[in-house]
Amino acid sequence: MNRKQLYKARALLRNIRSPFVAIFGLILPNSYFSVISTKEIYSGPLKQVCVPGLNCHACPTAMMACPMGMIQQFAAVHKFPFAVAGFLGIIGIVFGRSVCGWLCPFGWVQDQIYRIKSKKFKIPTYLKYGKYFSLVILALILPYFTEANWFSRICPWGTLIAGVPWVIWNPVNPMNALPVIEPGSVGWLYVMKVSILVIFLALFVFTRRPFCRTLCPLGAIYSQFNKISFMRLEVTGKCVGCDMCVDLCPVEISVADDPNSPDCIRCLNCTLCNNVHVRWGPTLESGSKQIVAASSKG
């Protein structure tokens, strides 16, 4: 398969992924359309369930909870989130970081904006540690000591689907005849949130998935499972090192060197190359790149 055919196949894969993300990542968890009449966010029994990807529960139409919001909430009340940890762990051990590639609507938004024609830049590799900082400091330590959800306060996806829509819409609450967002309540924190969102939206044009790679704490959790998940990628011994997989990869990983890198979002673009395969279970072919990478790093 030549480069042109591969790019065509990648577009086809993107066309399969897009409706999948839209239905399961965006529409199903955000289908509380009664908000138009109630003017209040849903707080029924489905809010007890977390979605696997980022999904702001303050979004006007949100039906389900956000795992990162819950982890922060549990840290703030000094409890270990057994249910959320178990839920994320099961998904991670089976699929690795596939949620980032196949379910997260914010990842999908980044992919779409990156398609705008412009000069493109690579993100310095040391910035990938930012997501671990975000997880440990913003989502665990600060909420634990300050009882405030610091990551949620700056989360650009939350700002895009919750903060901005509420402020623009600002309906009158039928219960008390007052606007939902009281006058004067939009302050410096909101300005900071929107500024972070604008900066990221601009970055999406020039770099591939900057949020997923540098700031997403949920990605930091799932990334720990890539090396040990049942689902994994393998490169056959026939790989000639043409770096086609790097071109196809939305997070610029050298798949041939480390097919199960923690940064891999399992979008499966690289499997369009005949030498990269998805495999399930423990089987390791002797001489495959996966076993070489695992043992040299181990």
Place this chain on the structure above:
Amino acid sequence: MHRIAMYLHSNAFKTGLMLLFAASLILGVLAGELTLIRIGSSAL
């Protein structure tokens, strides 16, 4: 190191980890964490 890598990729290790997470999920549900999630998501 190679042995550790092999063990991390073994079915036994992955299955054990999955059972551990399943136990965590069940424990959380039985402890009433789902209610806390709902209250938390309303409070946020």
